[in-house]
Amino acid sequence: MTCTCGSGFQLHRIEEWDDGQSLIRYACPGCGFAFGIETVGHEASPLFEQPVWTDEAQHCLDRLPPYVEPLVREEVESYAGQKHINLISTGLMTEARNQGTVAWHPDAESRLSRVPAPVRAMARVELERTALDRGLPEVTVALMEEIKARYFGMSARAS
Template structure:
């Protein structure tokens, strides 16, 4: 999918994406030559179609989490996923590895607008890693917000 500035006959560059509500997905593209900006507005069905492909318009800033599509879209049991440390196969888990996310924390992260989700995810991951926290849970997220002065996030 390419967006062309008709006046300049130039491909426009991706600017940002937002989810303003009502299931609407918005992506803004700007012409680097004349500065003209347009917004692509997708209805909930169109938004879901793009999401179903496991892609994001404009590209991803971070690699998707394992089974992100499954975890974000399947209505299933709350305990379907667990951190490696709490399952029987986890005896050899490397404690130096990055913190894992509990299903509840993943659900909560999914509610953060997508255009800042990567940044927010990194803040929580860094917070947990620096403190040796193996699993990020909603309680860890609350603590991080309090400690880092991020009450608005």
């Protein structure tokens, strides 16, 4: 990508947001013009030829002992490659380290099917990510109750 001033844009920062999206920030070294692209992991893939790490994921990587870091990097990038994802977030990092996504307890699955469709996809992602973050093998009804209180508590009180 080239700026109107003639310089090429450079990748500046990649921020992770709470809702699972990432903000990819570019800046022009010539004139200082900056812009951001809001995206999620798999949608960002066409933007990069090489795997890139969000600032937070990179920070997690940097905190690892020097002998572990290359192993984790390789493990996560290979997992991301299988999924054709080039933007590596902390969520993807956790997922890779757990070698895949979480299972659903049958009770939790049937409860999810009763969640209104517009909310269901978001709830599924949030629940799986929370389970992965905590190293849980599956999503349970108890976890759903907890998340519901956290995310949907306000609307529940309002109704």
